[in-house]
Amino acid sequence: MIELVGLTKAYRARVAVDDLTVTIEPGRVTGFLGPNGSGKTTTLRCVLGLTRPTSGTATVLGRPYRSLRHPMRRVGALIDPAARHPARTAHAHLRALAQTNGLPVDRVDEMIDLVGLESVAHERVGSFSLGMGQRLGIAAALLGDPDVLLLDEPVNGLDPEGIRWVRELLRDLADEGRTVLVSSHLMSEMEDTADHLVVLGRGRLLADMPMADLLDQHAAVRVRSPQGPLLAAALRRLGAVVELELDGALRVEGLGLDQVGDVAFAAGVRLHELTRITESLEAAYLELTGDAVEYRASGL
């Protein structure tokens, strides 16, 4: 479990993380989302004791990271894959990590196999592609068989097979009861991976909810009736937002499928179609974070 209480980090006048209170529970994959510069990496760095909060606390398994006795056995992190000695081989890099952290050295080969780097285990990491570097970073994070995993953009640079592998790996780790917090900008990927979402905007908490609830909040109902205007009026009286689609159907927001059916029945309106429309996570996310985007390309 990871607990943030009033976590705040300011760099001079810029508040990177603003009074963030949230608990990341074990046994599920929590997606950590937010626009560029919204404070995700700063939050992860505070959890790992790499950045000192201005105020508030960040604890892992009930303690500040720096006071954990065997940190790599408790917490695995992928946060800055470039931070490794380029002249070392992948194997030597992991072996050095194992030795300095009192971990069994035979885990090294096991992890190299797990992430699929057997064929390049004795090549220098300086020659690695972005995706190979990510795989090595994941191997390092898992080296201590930790209870908690913090992964900043783990699928960055991975090919589709690698992305699917990470998705299945995270699912397995969560199913084993571990705490898995993973940031990504790939919404379609997150939609398939995360059970729960924590969304930041300008350093503040915008959402902390199950994925299904966020998608439900942004769901709509499509309804088609030969008495469309009558139905639209009845729905609007209940506060629904009703729009006319090109084919004459109504798109209804603010009421659920059953409610729309009940309203139609009560108004004596015949229905030819009643369908729930779920938005993609990307659409829900863009709506949620729209006002919190700081860096936007011109023309959008």
Ligand SMILES: Nc1ncnc2c1ncn2[C@@H]1O[C@H](COP(=O)(O)OP(=O)(O)OP(=O)(O)O)[C@@H](O)[C@H]1O
């Ligand atoms: N060491 C630092 N010194 C000054 N400002 C910083 C520092 N680290 C981060 N910031 C600022 O804090 C804000 C949050 O940055 P952070 O990297 O945490 O965001 P992020 O959500 O991880 O962004 P991205 O999605 O682009 O990786 C940004 O405005 C950034 O410029």
